[in-house]
Amino acid sequence: EADIYQTPRYLVIGTGKKITLECSQTMGHDKMYWYQQDPGMELHLIHYSYGVNSTEKGDLSSESTVSRIRTEHFPLTLESARPSHTSQYLCASSEFSGGEETQYFGPGTRLLVL
Amino acid sequence: AQSVAQPEDQVNVAEGNPLTVKCTYSVSGNPYLFWxxxxxxxxxxxxxxxITGDNLVKGSYGFEAEFNKSQTSFHLKxxxxxxxxxxxxxxAVRDKxxxxxxxxFGRGTSLIVHP
Structure with a gap:
């Protein structure tokens, strides 16, 4: 198991609320990622970071924002949650090993917006 | 550009039988491939x-995958x-x-092993 943590694991929240999904890793990885995944479906990259103070948007348009102030921490924020944000959010970090970057995933946060 | 396809949404197999989960890819150059x-x-x-080298890759939990460049496949077995x-x-695939x-990433394949 990789040392990457996500909190909360489950969250039920009302429309319009501001929420922050936490992601932390203790492996010292520079690169971190956020994916959105509907249950049993493919992953969609929404944000990534190559290091402190570096953030980029991914392939899937998202109303969320991220920050990377510390290497180990990569929180994702929704300013105003909507039912369309209901999904599972997976955080990952990667390291260069065996000749290539390999991603390691956290356990995910399952979000339900009412 | 890079893309990957998993042609089966679901694979069913009986316990004790061999299993294969299929994956094909498309890249401009050479691929890095993951399961x-x-x-x-x-x-x-x-x-x-x-990454490179031996076409048969061994992984965790007894799984292995075979890289086939001519068929652009990387099936899990x-x-x-x-x-x-x-x-x-x-x-998953990344173009070198x-x-x-x-x-x-591909869309995923659900593997169901029946007792």
């Missing part, structure tokens, strides 16, 4: 990867399936000549 497994309500776990192998399996470190 991940996802158990219910969990994140993805890394199984194995192909296991000689004898266990009920506990039932999960969602994702193939691409400028991004980010792989592209």
């Amino acid at each position: 991940y497994v996802q158990y219910p309500n969990r994140g993805l776990q890394f199984l194995l990867k192909y 296991k000689p004898s399936a266990l009920v506990s192998d039932s999960a969602l399996y994702f193939c 000549t691409g400028g991004s470190y980010i792989p592209t």
Whole structure:
């Protein structure tokens, strides 16, 4: 198991609320990622970071924002949650090993917006 | 550009039988290829990867995958399936000549192993 943590694991929240999904890793990885995944479906990259103070948007348009102030921490924020944000959010970090970057995933946060 | 296809949404196999989960890819150059497994309500776990060299790659939990350049495939295999192998399996690819470190994931294949 990789040392990457996500909190909360489950969250039920009302429309319009501001929420922050936490992601932390203790492996010292520079690169971190956020994916959105509907249950049993493919992953969609929404944000990534190559290091402190570096953030980029991914392939899937998202109303969320991220920050990377510390290497180990990569929180994702929704300013105003909507039912369309209901999904599972997976955080990952990667390291260069065996000749290539390999991603390691956290356990995910399952979000339900009412 | 890089893309990956998992042609089967679901694979059913009896316990003790060999299993294969299919993956094909498309890249401009040469590929890096990965397999991940996802158990219910969990994140993805890394199984194995192909970088270069031997076409047969061995990974965790008895899984292996065979890289076939002519068929642009990277099928996941296991000689004898266990009920506990039932999960969602994702193939991923990254183009070695691409400028991004980010792989592209397939849609996933649900493996169901029957007792």
